[in-house]
Amino acid sequence: MRHTILAALGILLLAGCASSKPVDNSGDLPLAVQSAFMAEYPYAKIDQTQHGKDPSGNELYVISYSNPDGTKATAFYGPSGEAKATTNLTN
Numbered sequence: 001m002r003h004t005i006l007a008a009l010g011i012l013l014l015a016g017c018a019s020s021k022p023v024d025n026s027g028d029l030p031l032a033v034q035s036a037f038m039a040e041y042p043y044a045k046i047d048q049t050q051h052g053k054d055p056s057g058n059e060l061y062v063i064s065y066s067n068p069d070g071t072k073a074t075a076f077y078g079p080s081g082e083a084k085a086t087t088n089l090t091n
Helices: 002-019 031-040
Strands: 045-053 059-066 072-077
Touching (some): 031 072
Antiparallel strands (some): 045 059, 059 072
């Protein structure tokens, strides 16, 4: 009985710790882009990434992510990790 209770508490503790860490689904993002995103959104979960060009022909990385409260958002970065304010991506 004592071992069962301790095992259950251990599982609950591990589950609680796991839910507070961000999940890394960064795929093929350059390190500069990953670092910039994680600095700006440390608890976000990356859902999807895209790579392409903006309408001006500049290289662009698009990161779709989920916040801890469940809201979804999108962030845009250049290849050096600089944040971009755009919503268009061409391939």
